[in-house]
Amino acid sequence: MNYFYSIWILLVPFVVFIFTGLFGNRFKPFVSGLIGTTGLGVSFLLSLITAWKYFLVAGITGEAYPSVIAAKTTWLQLTDHLKIDLGVMLDPISVMMLVVITAVSLMCHIYSLGYMKGEQGFERFYSFLSLFTFSMLGLVVATNIFQMYIFWELVGVSSYLLIGFYYERPSAVAASKKAFIVTRFADLGFLIGILLLSFYTKTFDFAELTNPQSPVFSRITSVSFMGLSVITWAMLLIFMGGAGKSAMFPLHIWLPDAMEGPTPVSALIHAATMVVAGVYLVARMFPIYIAYSPNALTVIAWIGGFTSLFAAMIACTQFDIKRVLAYSTLSQIGYMMLALGVSGYEGEHGLGYMASMFHLFTHAMFKALLFLGAGSVIHAVHSNYMNDMGGLRKYLPITHMTFLVACLSISGIPPFAGFFSKDEILVAAWQHNRLLFAIEYVVAGLTAFYMFRLYFGIFWNKMPHYHHTPHESPLIMTIPLIFLALGSAFTGFIPFGRFVSADQKPFESVMHMSIAIPSVLIAIAGISVAYALYRQENATASRLVRALGMSYKVVFNKFYIDEVYLFVTKRILFNLVSRPVAWFDRHIVDGTMNGIAWVIAKSSEKIKGIQSGQLHHYALAFVSGAIILVLIVLYNLS
Amino acid sequence: MIHGIPITHFLIVSTVMFFIGIYGFLTRRNLITMLMSIELILNSVNINFVVFNKYLYPDQLQGHFFALFIIAIAAAEASVAIALIINIYRRYTSIEADDVNEMKY
Numbered sequence: 105m106n107y108f109y110s111i112w113i114l115l116v117p118f119v120v121f122i123f124t125g126l127f128g129n130r131f132k133p134f135v136s137g138l139i140g141t142t143g144l145g146v147s148f149l150l151s152l153i154t155a156w157k158y159f160l161v162a163g164i165t166g167e168a169y170p171s172v173i174a175a176k177t178t179w180l181q182l183t184d185h186l187k188i189d190l191g192v193m194l195d196p197i198s199v200m201m202l203v204v205i206t207a208v209s210l211m212c213h214i215y216s217l218g219y220m221k222g223e224q225g226f227e228r229f230y231s232f233l234s235l236f237t238f239s240m241l242g243l244v245v246a247t248n249i250f251q252m253y254i255f256w257e258l259v260g261v262s263s264y265l266l267i268g269f270y271y272e273r274p275s276a277v278a279a280s281k282k283a284f285i286v287t288r289f290a291d292l293g294f295l296i297g298i299l300l301l302s303f304y305t306k307t308f309d310f311a312e313l314t315n316p317q318s319p320v321f322s323r324i325t326s327v328s329f330m331g332l333s334v335i336t337w338a339m340l341l342i343f344m345g346g347a348g349k350s351a352m353f354p355l356h357i358w359l360p361d362a363m364e365g366p367t368p369v370s371a372l373i374h375a376a377t378m379v380v381a382g383v384y385l386v387a388r389m390f391p392i393y394i395a396y397s398p399n400a401l402t403v404i405a406w407i408g409g410f411t412s413l414f415a416a417m418i419a420c421t422q423f424d425i426k427r428v429l430a431y432s433t434l435s436q437i438g439y440m441m442l443a444l445g446v447s448g449y450e451g452e453h454g455l456g457y458m459a460s461m462f463h464l465f466t467h468a469m470f471k472a473l474l475f476l477g478a479g480s481v482i483h484a485v486h487s488n489y490m491n492d493m494g495g496l497r498k499y500l501p502i503t504h505m506t507f508l509v510a511c512l513s514i515s516g517i518p519p520f521a522g523f524f525s526k527d528e529i530l531v532a533a534w535q536h537n538r539l540l541f542a543i544e545y546v547v548a549g550l551t552a553f554y555m556f557r558l559y560f561g562i563f564w565n566k567m568p569h570y571h572h573t574p575h576e577s578p579l580i581m582t583i584p585l586i587f588l589a590l591g592s593a594f595t596g597f598i599p600f601g602r603f604v605s606a607d608q609k610p611f612e613s614v615m616h617m618s619i620a621i622p623s624v625l626i627a628i629a630g631i632s633v634a635y636a637l638y639r640q641e642n643a644t645a646s647r648l649v650r651a652l653g654m655s656y657k658v659v660f661n662k663f664y665i666d667e668v669y670l671f672v673t674k675r676i677l678f679n680l681v682s683r684p685v686a687w688f689d690r691h692i693v694d695g696t697m698n699g700i701a702w703v704i705a706k707s708s709e710k711i712k713g714i715q716s717g718q719l720h721h722y723a724l725a726f727v728s729g730a731i732i733l734v735l736i737v738l739y740n741l742s
Numbered sequence: 743m744i745h746g747i748p749i750t751h752f753l754i755v756s757t758v759m760f761f762i763g764i765y766g767f768l769t770r771r772n773l774i775t776m777l778m779s780i781e782l783i784l785n786s787v788n789i790n791f792v793v794f795n796k797y798l799y800p801d802q803l804q805g806h807f808f809a810l811f812i813i814a815i816a817a818a819e820a821s822v823a824i825a826l827i828i829n830i831y832r833r834y835t836s837i838e839a840d841d842v843n844e845m846k847y
Contacts, residue, residue: 713847715845717844717845717846719839720771720839727764
């Protein structure tokens with residue numbers, strides 16, 4: 105089967121980026137938007153065709169789905185066998201990601217035509233969106249880890265550009281810098297991991313790196329450093345890069361601030377695509393994790409579990425609706441990481457892997473929907489804060505219904521999509537580690553609680569005094585909402601195990617009623633609590649806050665993680681490292697240079713009289729010099 | 743060889759011419775005179791080329807041609823120098839080297 109056309113899935117957004125970036129200001133802004141949306145539409149169609157051909161027409165060869173190299177070119181030949189390729193690799197997870205990215209991106213493009221209407225820099229926005237889509241697609245189809253790294257950084261750059269879209273606002277500039285620096289710091293680990301891995305295996309290629317039987321691993325397993333084998337170090341460092349992009353604790357601090365960007369950007373980048381790049385990275389490297397460094401997988405499971413609990417607790421206390429959604433994203437990505445961490449490799453044991461990818465898929469749908477719905481609400485009331493909202497269900501009927509679908513889906517209420525994927529994760533956690541299972545159980549309840557706190561707070565509760573009557577968003581914004589709502593409602597019925605699994609061999613996953621029923625019950629409990637507290641304005645919530653006292657304050661201030669970072673960077677790093685280094689630079693390094701310059705200036709002051717302007721002085725010097733040279737030559741010859 | 747005149751006589755003449763040229767170049771203040779001194783130096787070198795060619799390698803011609811080239815270059819050099827001197831005169835109404843001393847620290 106020939107998939108060569110699939111390079112156009114990447115190239116179309118890239119061409120659109122170049123075109124609208126260079127010539128966008130020649131047309132009306134709306135035309136740029138249309139060009140971007142059309143380009144993405146083409147990519148989306150091509151992705152659907154690819155998925156259809158890959159999964160349904162070509163299907164399984166032998167007993168597993170094959171990894172197809174659709175296109176490949178050598179970009180940099182380093183040594184005879186170490187080279188960096190650029191290409192397109194299609195396997196179950198990359199094809200799935202192509203569909204997810206282009207679908208969500210297309211919805212955000214269409215939505216932005218309405219949401220960003222009349223904004224300054226409309227065509228710039230579309231050109232950056234196309235750049236982001238191109239980078240993200242390049243990341244998922246990478247044939248080797250270095251191509252992945254290149255596109256990984258491109259994703260970081262385009263995220264930086266889009267968070268800082270409102271660059272007149274100091275808070276947006278600060279947020280974009282924070283996002284870039286934190287993820288860049290994490291990427292340092294990723295790069296070191298790549299270098300370690302490739303130094304011992306002498307290859308970047310996924311074809312060899314993801315095959316545990318491959319002979320390239322013979323050297324790396326026997327070397328160890330500080331009590332851990334080098335491959336474990338490499339895999340942990342690679343995970344550090346993934347943790348930075350996926351905003352895992354303690355590198356999560358950039359994601360809530362990234363909500364300064366326009367809402368469609370939050371939906372596309374900071375909910376559905378970029379932040380799952382870390383999950384995707386771990387999934388891509390999964391065969392090595394499971395075969396050579398199960399310790400690293402345990403670390404991943406615990407970090408994922410801890411982040412999901414931690415972020416869910418913070419999400420319960422925030423009032424900025426986009427921040428609630430951001431913490432909810434952290435929590436859900438924690439779920440995915442945990443599922444990968446507890447997964448096995450073969451057949452049924454690979455349930456966690458499959459569940460993680462499944463949750464990634466459904467989460468992209470319902471979280472993009474939540475963000476776009478939140479954008480629609482913000483569009484209507486011109487505020488991000490829950491206190492300025494309430495009773496909106498009458499004014500925004502479509503937003504209300506779609507938001508409700510997304511809330512039910514994320515809370516894990518059957519038959520919505522989130523229920524199925526979350527159930528698989530809980531089953532995988534149950535089989536592996538009971539403590540992690542208990543944590544995820546609590547998180548499931550918390551998720552239902554904070555989502556319905558948001559839902560009731562926005563659409564029910566007391567209606568504040570609006571300056572002008574809120575009105576439903578235009579059709580161009582509600583159509584993506586409806587599309588995503590359909591996705592959130594029905595994608596759960598896809599038999600995901602037949603398509604995506606750790607060893608690429610299909611298997612049937614079964615519903616475990618003993619786990620599904622309690623998880624639905626705890627979700628309903630969370631919803632009931634939210635109903636009781638926020639359905640109508642009452643004093644119970646504030647009384648509860650007073651009763652919790654200090655612990656509420658700690659959670660409300662996000663466990664003071666930002667303050668800890670500031671303390672470490674400003675007080676410790678700044679005073680103990682930066683200041684002495686700056687002193688050394690100013691006084692020792694600059695001093696040496698200034699001293700040399702001073703000596704030369706002074707001595708030239710003394711000897712500048714030699715250049716007298718009198719021809720005879722020069723002539724005399726020249727002749728005497730010539731005579732001295734002659735004498736030297738004669739003396740040496742004799 | 744040329745009617746019994748030994749090579750040393752020619753060399754003495756050229757050496758004397760050379761040092762007269764150097765002396766004139768260093769002591770005279772008039773630019774034209776200095777230019778004439780330089781011509782003396784060049785011509786003393788010419789004599790050397792021709793003499794060495796004639797006495798040491800009588801069957802070859804490199805020395806003669808070198809002398810011809812030097813004469814041509816000397817002519818070119820003289821024309822450039824005189825053009826410079828005329829311009830200097832227009833500006834300073836003087837061709838004394840001492841008066842042209844603006845290019846200094």
